[in-house]
Amino acid sequence: MLSVLSRARKSVGRAVIALAALAVTACEPVGMTQGGPSIDRSQPVPVALLVPGGSGQASDELIARSLQNAARLAVADLGNVRIDLRVYNTAGQPSQAASMATKAVDEGAKIILGPVFAQEANAAGLAVASRGVNVLSFSNNTDIAGGNVFVLGPTFQNTADRLSRFAVGQGSGRIMVVHDRTAAGQSGRAAIERGVARAGGSVVATADYEFSQNGIVSATPGIVERAQATNAQALFLTADTAGALPLVTQLLRENGLPADTARFIGLTRWDIPSATLSLPGVQGGWFALPDPGVYGQYDQRYRAAYGEAPHPISGLAYDGVAAVGALLKRGPADALSGRALTQGSGFVGVNGIFRLLSDGGNERGLAVAQIRNNQVVVIDPAPRSFGGAGF
Structure with a gap:
C-alpha cells in the first residue's frame, strides 16, 4: 500500500x-x-x-x-x-x-x-x-x-475495515495485530484496531518488532507465545512484500504457529510481486485487492494500446x-x-x-483473496455498489 x-x-x-x-x-x-x-x-x-x-x-x-x-x-x-x-x-x-x-x-x-x-x-x-x-x-x-x-x-483504513468485516463474518474475530516498529506500522496498527472494533471483533493482543532481520528473528518467539496465550484466531500483519512480510510469515510458522488455528491477514497487497505467492509462509493468508475482473480488462486494454504492462x-x-x-x-x-x-x-x-x-480520504470496493497453492483465489468478490455486501 x-x-x-x-x-x-x-x-x-x-x-x-x-x-x-x-x-x-x-x-x-x-x-x-x-x-x-x-x-x-x-x-x-x-x-x-x-x-x-x-x-x-x-x-x-x-x-x-x-x-x-x-x-x-x-x-x-x-x-x-x-x-x-x-x-x-x-x-x-x-x-x-x-x-x-x-x-x-x-x-x-x-x-x-x-x-x-x-x-x-x-x-x-x-x-x-x-x-x-x-x-x-x-x-x-x-x-x-x-x-x-x-x-x-487505497488507504489502510479502507483495507482494514474490509478485511475485519470479512474475518468476523468467518468466525475469526479474535485478532492479534503484528506490526513493524515504524511510522507505517503504527499507522497500520491503528487502522486495524479501528477496523476490528467497527466489525464487532476483538483485538486480543498486539505485538511489534524492530524493522530489521535481527529484530524480526528475536521478536518472533514472543509473538507466537502471545498469540497462543490469547487464543488469537488470526494475526493481522502490517508488513509488506517489499519489507518484512516474507521473513515474518516464515518465522512465525517455523516457530510453531499453526496455519489451521491462526490465519494470517495482510494489510497490504500480497500478490505484487507475483513471486511472493510461492512463499510457504503466506499460503492460506487473506488480503484485499481491487476487483480483479474489472482491473484485468483494463490491463488487457492498456497492453494492447501501449505494448507494455501498466504500472500498478x-x-x-x-x-x-x-x-x-x-x-x-x-x-x-x-x-x-x-x-x-x-x-x-x-x-x-x-x-x-x-x-x-x-x-x-476514500472508500473503495475491494475483493478478499486467499493464497492457495501459490495462486490468488478470490473468496469474497468486490461489491459493485455502495451499501451492498462488503460494505
Whole structure:
C-alpha cells in the first residue's frame, strides 16, 4: 500500500504498489472545500495531470509514462465529455509540484490529478488552496488529506475495515495485530484496531518488532507465545512484500504457529510481486485487492494500446479522469466542487467502485483473496455498489 511512494524509499520496492505509507509533514486536514471553479461545458475542460517525470530516475519515468497513458485511455472513453488533459512534470519534488500546480491553475486547469508522492500532494494542495481548485492525488496517505486535497490511493483504513468485516463474518474475530516498529506500522496498527472494533471483533493482543532481520528473528518467539496465550484466531500483519512480510510469515510458522488455528491477514497487497505467492509462509493468508475482473480488462486494454504492462498505480489516473468525466457529464457549473466530488453514489473506475469522502480520504470496493497453492483465489468478490455486501 503506497504512501503513495515516499521519496525516502527510492528503490524498485518503492515502485511496487503494495507499499507501506511513511509519515510526512503535512498541513492539518481542514474542512472540505465546498466550492470549485466554474465550468464552461461549451469548451473542453482543462484538467492538469501532475506526474513525477524529470527526476532522472527510471522508476519515476516509468510511473510518469504509465499515468499519462492511463489518463489518455480514460479521456478516450469519455464519449461526448471533452477534457483538455495537460501534463506537468514535478520531478517528484514538493517544491516543483507546488510550482507546477500553480502554473496549471494559471493556465486554466479546473482540477488537478496527482501528484504521486505524499509530500508533493501536500505542497500542490497548499499552493492552489486559495484558488478553489481541488487536487485528486495518487497518494494513499491520509495524513495529507483534507481541505482541497483528496487521496485516490487505497488507504489502510479502507483495507482494514474490509478485511475485519470479512474475518468476523468467518468466525475469526479474535485478532492479534503484528506490526513493524515504524511510522507505517503504527499507522497500520491503528487502522486495524479501528477496523476490528467497527466489525464487532476483538483485538486480543498486539505485538511489534524492530524493522530489521535481527529484530524480526528475536521478536518472533514472543509473538507466537502471545498469540497462543490469547487464543488469537488470526494475526493481522502490517508488513509488506517489499519489507518484512516474507521473513515474518516464515518465522512465525517455523516457530510453531499453526496455519489451521491462526490465519494470517495482510494489510497490504500480497500478490505484487507475483513471486511472493510461492512463499510457504503466506499460503492460506487473506488480503484485499481491487476487483480483479474489472482491473484485468483494463490491463488487457492498456497492453494492447501501449505494448507494455501498466504500472500498478496507473489505474488511479484512469479513475481520476473517470470521476471528473462522470461529474462533467451531469453538466452543472460547479461539477468539480468538493460537494460534487464527494457525492455518495461514487464512481466506477478500473479498480472497481470508489467514492471520495469529506475528510479527503476514500472508500473503495475491494475483493478478499486467499493464497492457495501459490495462486490468488478470490473468496469474497468486490461489491459493485455502495451499501451492498462488503460494505
